Amino acid sequence: MTDARTGLQEVRRLIDADEPAAALAILEPLVAERPEHGLTRFFRARARLATGDLDGARADADAAAVLMPDRSAADRVLARIEVAQARTDSATLVAQAAADVAIVDSGHLAARNAAPTEDVRAAVQRLAALDLVGDWTSDPTLAKIAYFHHAVDPVRALASYDPHLIGVSADFGYITWPRRIQEHVRGRSVIDVGCGFGGFGVGFLVAGATSYLGLDPAMDLDSTSARNKRLRERADMGITPRAIAENLPAVRLFRGKSEDLSFDERFDTISLHNVTEHLADPERVLAGLVALCKEDTRLVFHHHNYYCWNGHHDPPVQPAQLDPASAEHQQVVDWRHIDQLPHLPAGHRYLTTLNRIRLDELRELTERYFVVEQWEEISSSAATLARLTPEVLERVRRTMPDLTERELSVNAVLCVATPR
Numbered sequence: 238m239t240d241a242r243t244g245l246q247e248v249r250r251l252i253d254a255d256e257p258a259a260a261l262a263i264l265e266p267l268v269a270e271r272p273e274h275g276l277t278r279f280f281r282a283r284a285r286l287a288t289g290d291l292d293g294a295r296a297d298a299d300a301a302a303v304l305m306p307d308r309s310a311a312d313r314v315l316a317r318i319e320v321a322q323a324r325t326d327s328a329t330l331v332a333q334a335a336a337d338v339a340i341v342d343s344g345h346l347a348a349r350n351a352a353p354t355e356d357v358r359a360a361v362q363r364l365a366a367l368d369l370v371g372d373w374t375s376d377p378t379l380a381k382i383a384y385f386h387h388a389v390d391p392v393r394a395l396a397s398y399d400p401h402l403i404g405v406s407a408d409f410g411y412i413t414w415p416r417r418i419q420e421h422v423r424g425r426s427v428i429d430v431g432c433g434f435g436g437f438g439v440g441f442l443v444a445g446a447t448s449y450l451g452l453d454p455a456m457d458l459d460s461t462s463a464r465n466k467r468l469r470e471r472a473d474m475g476i477t478p479r480a481i482a483e484n485l486p487a488v489r490l491f492r493g494k495s496e497d498l499s500f501d502e503r504f505d506t507i508s509l510h511n512v513t514e515h516l517a518d519p520e521r522v523l524a525g526l527v528a529l530c531k532e533d534t535r536l537v538f539h540h541h542n543y544y545c546w547n548g549h550h551d552p553p554v555q556p557a558q559l560d561p562a563s564a565e566h567q568q569v570v571d572w573r574h575i576d577q578l579p580h581l582p583a584g585h586r587y588l589t590t591l592n593r594i595r596l597d598e599l600r601e602l603t604e605r606y607f608v609v610e611q612w613e614e615i616s617s618s619a620a621t622l623a624r625l626t627p628e629v630l631e632r633v634r635r636t637m638p639d640l641t642e643r644e645l646s647v648n649a650v651l652c653v654a655t656p657r
């Protein structure tokens with residue numbers, strides 16, 4: 238008995254010293270001799286847990302919980318075993334998912350021209366059935382899983398699967414907006430007015446759009462250059478918009494203005510991301526969008542407000558980026574871009590590419606053609622709002638006396654509307 242007690246003291250020391258194998262060497266003969274001794278089973282549960290033998294640890298902890306006078310210590314070990322089990326399960330799942338993604342990535346091109354092989358088909362079905370956890374907007378593997386998980390028909394979705402473009406979309410930040418409005422995207426056909434460089438298409442497919450049409454007058458169909466939204470700079474996408482549209486049946490890309498659209502097609506969702514503030518004739522565009530609508534179409538736009546701290550669209554974007562020594566920054570900082578308006582030369586960018594529409598004007602225009610279901614005014618950051626001092630307010634109002642604090646504070650609007 239004294240030997241057993243001394244042995245258990247040594248076992249405890251070894252477990253605390255993170256030497257579970259040495260502890261187990263002492264514990265095995267003790268358990269063989271007295272399998273009904275609760276404390277011995279408890280220590281073997283701890284030692285087995287530390288070596289990763291979760292089934293063995295669970296059997297010992299269950300036994301200890303019954304054999305010991307107070308089961309609370311054994312219950313704590315059982316809880317730790319469950320945590321370890323969950324970690325092991327999710328690591329197994331991630332490894333299985335990565336293996337399935339590899340199968341699909343190596344077989345997807347062949348599947349474009351012929352029926353997918355059984356292996357590819359099975360891998361796609363497994364990926365589609367996974368519980369999607371984690372940030373699928375920035376992790377390329379999760380984004381590939383999301384592509385199949387959100388697809389209406391995952392096997393048919395193989396036809397427009399492009400692992401390179403999904404990786405680029407995740408890296409360049411092109412899945413963030415489709416995810417934000419996913420309830421209006423999944424299972425729906427989408428037209429993206431003012432889509433930019435063509436990179437958003439696959440982002441919308443990852444969020445579950447059944448098809449995507451992007452158009453923009455500034456899109457260069459033969460350039461591989463696109464804006465990396467995460468780094469806020471242009472970078473090489475490795476593929477041109479023309480090649481994207483040629484390779485992926487679910488994606489169409491056109492160079493042009495929405496006013497010039499002349500086809501008879503209707504969409505489930507019309508998206509405009511940071512476009513409404515750039516439209517030369519917003520009313521003409523909004524009125525024209527009605528022709529693209531079915532009865533239950535949703536118009537979803539994100540509008541960047543010209544009258545907020547960074548509404549000028551130039552650096553600095555946040556107060557943290559402000560360089561007091563920069564003459565360019567000084568021209569615009571703390572709402573000076575508004576003071577500048579009366580003094581800008583004709584043809585200045587603020588006058589030609591930013592329409593400077595007021596929030597209420599935009600809402601009123603939208604309501605002329607659509608029923609607004611959601612109008613969410615998104616405030617600027619606290620650091621930005623702290624710069625709106627009474628002096629700044631007074632200065633800005635010398636230029637535009639009727640500007641409200643609300644108009645100076647709202648960074649953006651998220652609007653969801655249906656046709657009248």
Ligand SMILES: C[S@@+](CC[C@H](N)C(=O)[O-])C[C@H]1O[C@@H](n2cnc3c(N)ncnc32)[C@H](O)[C@@H]1O
Nearest residue numbers: 431432433453454455494495510511512515516
């Ligand atoms: C700030 S960019 C936004 C691009 C893209 N939506 C994004 O979030 O990256 C505004 C885009 O609106 C486009 N645009 C301006 N007027 C347009 C019009 N009438 N029809 C369609 N697009 C237009 C511009 O060419 C420009 O690419």
